[in-house]
Amino acid sequence: MxxxxxxxxxxxxxxxxxxxxxxxxxxxxxxxxxxxxxxxxxxxxxxxxxxxxxxxxxxxxxxxxxxxxxxxxxxxxxxxxxxxxxxxxxxxxxxxxxxxxxxxxxxxxxxxxxxxxxxxxxxxxxxxxxRKLFLEQLRRERYLERAVHRQSLQLDSTYEEMCNRLTLAAEYRDDQTGRHIYRVGLMAEFVAAELGFPRERAELIGMAARLHDIGKIAIPDSVLLKPGRLTAEEMATVQTHAAIGGRLLSGSRSEVLQLAESIAWTHHERWDGRGYPQGLAGKDIPVEGRITAIADVWDALTHERPYKPAWERERALQEVFSLCCKHFDPEVVAAFGRVVEKGDEAWEMQVERTVARVHPQMVLPLDPTFLS
Missing domain, CATH: 3.40.50.2300 (Response regulator)
Incomplete structure (x- = not known):
């Protein structure tokens, strides 16, 4: 710890x-x-x-x-x-x-x-x-650069743990098990692979996607954990988390944190240009943001939140498909549909294996609602 x-x-x-x-x-x-x-x-x-x-x-x-x-x-x-x-x-x-x-x-x-x-x-x-995590990571990067000279930095379990703990600093406030970040990351990885990304790139997108909501660390509990509908002002406060997260992750030379910065900025943009914070549309939205957007919405729909109960799988699927060409990239929606269609218990267990490896103290009974 x-x-x-x-x-x-x-x-x-x-x-x-x-x-x-x-x-x-x-x-x-x-x-x-x-x-x-x-x-x-x-x-x-x-x-x-x-x-x-x-x-x-x-x-x-x-x-x-x-x-x-x-x-x-x-x-x-x-x-x-x-x-x-x-x-x-x-x-x-x-x-x-x-x-x-x-x-x-x-x-x-x-x-x-x-x-x-x-x-x-x-x-x-x-x-x-x-700040301390940033400095610790900066010292580690400089050490590795000296050790390997011009070779590419290789992510290892310690680096991954630092990313996970950075995310959990925010995520524990509205997700006591911390599983939301792993479900979103795993779904993003699956969808990226289904879109044809090489395995290494898909895994990198999945790891970076876990940091999508790091900006929530700056949102007051009175707003973030409020049961029921938010006021317009409270919603505007919540929406600042995308820009805050992007800025918190900016300036890194790490490939995964560069991806995470892009995802933090763009996972609430919409295909039709009506998202935030920049109002990007279509393929002006980086593909990693388009992928994480659908993974995040799917997980929010199928799991309980302070403001809503979990939706049944079929209802959630209908909602995602209804947002094709509005909220979501149609190619990403198609790939997501294929991923959900293939879903089985072995895939769900990957969330638990990741949690058990990185945070063994968090192991709980398997959540059966991830894909099935």
Whole structure:
């Protein structure tokens, strides 16, 4: 089990208001996070960040003379400084437009000042955990590059476990068994193979697909776990997880994480162009996103969620087929149909074998609803 120690994490707060700084500083101190630095003047944010080399930056959206979005562009422009460093925007303005502008400008997350210090600190700790995983993976990649020189990096069980644990950090919040990620990944692998991808590529797509919802780590529990229908504002909040996930996974030299970044961004795009976050249509949507979209919807339909019971297999199949040429690529729908038609207990057992290999403590009785 990976244990994360946040006490040595360095945090930079850029805010011109002393009271706002004290609010978040005191909340972090109570959690034992004491290496917290502060900069009041927007002109000195970039210089201070370069000197400090922080693990996370909290940036006020409404700074004097220069807006937080302008400062964000300065920070994002320094790749050596901000590579893998979460930047969280802070403001009193909770409007959907402001949130969307901050996230699309490159912010990793968005918090409301003074609203809920416990939730804010927990989200900061989540991002610090991702930061530590990122640094651990970066050290591992550099070691392998030195060891094999110019040879391609080979994924191994440790690398796969890191990907799985990264995903489970978010997935455990609305899937206590963690099996959703494996079912989606396995279905994506099957569909890719049915479309004619080589075995190695299909397996890579399947592994990357497990990370499709990593952006949910930034969605409040009050929204993510809400029973019943979401409001329009809550739905807009949930929809930000695609862009957040894409940004969390961006910048890696790993092939599987590059695929995972593409999938995180595009698994909610639609064939007819009515999806999100970019409104892509048709084959402008990367094929790995089109594949994961149908795998994700199938699993959501056939399994219980906080807002709905599980659907019967035939009803779920009819729904998927009815969305052909609307939500889904017709070629992917056809391949998916062939996969489901071939489904048998041996295939279902692959989910359990993967779980047993990576997380033996999670082994439970076989879920009979995956394909049959």
């Amino acid at each position: 990976l244990v994360f120690d946040f006490f040595d994490a360095k945090i930079l707060i850029a805010d011109d208001e002393v009271t706002d700084y004290r609010w978040i500083h005191d909340a972090l101190t109570r959690e034992g996070i004491t290496q917290v630095s502060h900069v009041f003047e927007p002109e000195y944010v970039l210089e201070t960040a370069r000197q400090l080399n922080p693990d996370l930056i909290l940036l006020d959206l409404h700074m004097p003379r220069r807006s937080g979005l302008e400062i964000l562009q300065d920070l994002k422009g320094d790749l050596s400084l901000c590579y893998g460093v979460p930047i969280i925007m802070m403001t009193f303005d909770s409007s959907k437009e402001v949130r969307r502008a901050a996230l699309m400008a490159g912010a990793t997350d968005f918090v409301i000042k003074g609203f809920d210090s416990l939730e804010t600190v927990q989200r900061i700790k989540n991002h610090l955990m991702l």
